[in-house]
Amino acid sequence: MNHHNIKSLQGFQLTSALSLSQRLAKVGTSVARTFESLAYRDFRLLWFASLASSLAIQIQIYARGWLIYDITDSSVALTWVMLSFWIPSSVFSFFGGALADRMRKKTIMVFAPIASMLSALTFGTLILIGDVHFWYFIVFGFFNGTILALSMPTRTAVMPDLVAPRHLTNALSLSGSTFNLSRVVGIALGGLLLSSVFLPFFSPAISVGLLFLCIATLYGTSIIGTSLIHYQGNPTRIHKKSLARDFWEGVAYVRNSRIVVGLLLMGLIPTMFGFSAQFLLPAFNGELFDGKSETLSGLLVALGVGAVLGSLTIARYGEIDKKGRLMYFLALLWAFFLALLALSTNYWAALVVLALVGASSAGLSSLNMSVLQLIVSAKMRSRIMAITWACFGLMPIGMIPLGFLAEKIGLQTAYLSCSGLMFLGIVCTHVVAPEVAKIRRGHKDHSTVVRSSQPPEEEDWPEPLTTPTTK
16 A cells, blocks of 8 residues: 555544544533533432432322222223322412412422322332222322322422523423433333232232332432422512412413413313323223233333433423424324324334324423423412413313223224314414414513513512522
């Protein structure tokens, strides 16, 4: 090989090495931007604590759904058990917003997993001693749902205090990813423990009882993580006024802004019909497939994998223009994939479709929540988040007819009906609040920032003295 060829080869190798290092550097930068909010210490601790709680909740939903369907073989019974958990969200969420205004926020965030841990220990013990009744599922579901309703407005409302505004979309997407990641890890872990560790040696009831003791351990982990947070979140209410006045101030704030109404509808309508269908997956598994815990775990894990990818995609690319149009696009995709799921009779095809359902639903939820927090007044945030969770609690409105439709005319027809109602609701949302489609970034689009027409009294709502936790 002559001297000229050697120099050319060396130049090619050098260029290739530089190109590879540049590509690796770009990958590293992209990953860092995806998780940039975790650089804030308090947010990082809250994220891990939320992940532990979300794992506990997902395993709990899985265990309750599997056991009640194993006992009753009824979609209606499964619906009532799920309703007992979600109805409190619409009833007690506003009280959670009021607590966030009147109490130290860290106290609320620590108390919630303590109460949930004691509940899991009690329910697990009752199952282990052989005292299993249908109404136990209703009572404990209602209690756990109430705890979630009282604490979630606080957990959501503190996000802007923990990170800078430009990182809020990223933070809320990562926060949503804890719920979605728990679908993958939690359901896989719950299914593994149930099918491979407990069921080979114990009865179904005893196995679920042991699973609830594992759930209590996860809540204990969440307690430790939340206790280590420096952020206190002192009460913003100096002059405590009636809950009725708080409620009507929040309603008036929403009523004066069509864009807030539109964002609430964008969060409510797809959730009401889309998530309702997802919670009947135990019945879907029993009717279309073999009904075993392993196949149910696979369906739920596929849903969770898609949801994690959807959340992380929004976390990485959430700071883009035309967020409003993207929300509509994701909502329509969710409705389309739900219809496709109804027509999926092959197990592997159902796994792929469920992953797409999870990606579109998680992307919409993350984007909707972040935009809503960015455009509302900081002084009204807790109450607006409470109203948001109350709307989320209206999901049972979709679960009730879906459960009865699944029982009377078949699950596939019920799923197709949900998809059609989702599409109709999305169109109605655009008619009611066309401003949502015009939202660009949220925190930089000053035309979308909502200001109350009747500002609160200065002595009643002072500006918070805290700043986002330093990196």
